[in-house]
Amino acid sequence: MSLIAQSVGFVGFGKMAEALWQGARTELVPSGHMAFEINPDRQRVAESLGLELAELSTLGQRASLMILCIKPQNLNDLPPIHFGDNQPTIISILAGTSIASLERAFPGKPIVRVMPNTPCMVGDGMSAIAFSSQVSEDIKIDIRQLFYATGDVAIVPEHWMDIITGISGSGPAFIYRLFRAAINAATTEGVPEEVAVQLFAQTLIGAGRMVQKSGKSPEQLTKDVTSPGGTTLAGLTEFDHLEIDRRFMDVILRATQRSKELSKGI
Numbered sequence: 001m002s003l004i005a006q007s008v009g010f011v012g013f014g015k016m017a018e019a020l021w022q023g024a025r026t027e028l029v030p031s032g033h034m035a036f037e038i039n040p041d042r043q044r045v046a047e048s049l050g051l052e053l054a055e056l057s058t059l060g061q062r063a064s065l066m067i068l069c070i071k072p073q074n075l076n077d078l079p080p081i082h083f084g085d086n087q088p089t090i091i092s093i094l095a096g097t098s099i100a101s102l103e104r105a106f107p108g109k110p111i112v113r114v115m116p117n118t119p120c121m122v123g124d125g126m127s128a129i130a131f132s133s134q135v136s137e138d139i140k141i142d143i144r145q146l147f148y149a150t151g152d153v154a155i156v157p158e159h160w161m162d163i164i165t166g167i168s169g170s171g172p173a174f175i176y177r178l179f180r181a182a183i184n185a186a187t188t189e190g191v192p193e194e195v196a197v198q199l200f201a202q203t204l205i206g207a208g209r210m211v212q213k214s215g216k217s218p219e220q221l222t223k224d225v226t227s228p229g230g231t232t233l234a235g236l237t238e239f240d241h242l243e244i245d246r247r248f249m250d251v252i253l254r255a256t257q258r259s260k261e262l263s264k265g266i
Helices: 015-027 040-048 056-062 072-077 099-105 118-122 137-148 158-169 171-188 193-213 218-225 231-241 244-263
Strands: 008-011 034-036 065-068 089-092 111-115 125-131 151-155
Touching: 008 015, 008 056, 015 118, 015 137, 034 056, 065 137, 072 099, 089 137, 099 111, 111 158, 118 125, 125 137, 125 158, 137 151, 158 171, 158 244, 171 193, 171 244, 193 218, 231 244
Parallel strands: 008 034, 008 065, 065 089, 089 111, 125 151
Antiparallel strands: 111 125
């Protein structure tokens, strides 16, 4: 597997940055990668994972890919970054932060907007990517390769990013809540928690793979599991009674709305 000859600099090294680095670092040349982080605990994590701690100016002058992993609200609070002759590509994972606003913050720099998720840490992430017009084809290839190392990739128009944030960016947290509910149901019936975790984790993985590989719609796959008078039908009847479909859609749309609010500075 070819290594990407780009030096990466993280601006902020929280959980999402850690997940990206854990997934992607095998694709990169082994040295020359940096992180700017002010939290001492996160500094220690970055160093333990082989990143050099650097000031923003150093990072700006040496990194060829600068990955913004701070809170969206903190973008305008960053101290000035002096790039010198360096012309890094700016990769932003900031929710609700448009390419246009990033171009104002980093004039003249190629901008890539990415919405990844935390399963990138184990190579099963989902990253949606939108490129500004200034990103070269060679850099697009490197960035695709970098994020494919963390899972699957979709190249998308930027105006989809808010709903993508609700579906796949925030989506793992929503699935974990459903996961906990399934575990609680199992333990009330005497199943040990570790067995419940095994059962439901593989069920989620298998259901996802069925949607990806079977060529069938979720509706048809639901019918395939459901027998007249059976256990699945009983559960689905309660599903309908509680309107879980609609309520889960509301959860995703509320996260989407928050992404839109962030873009407006709310």
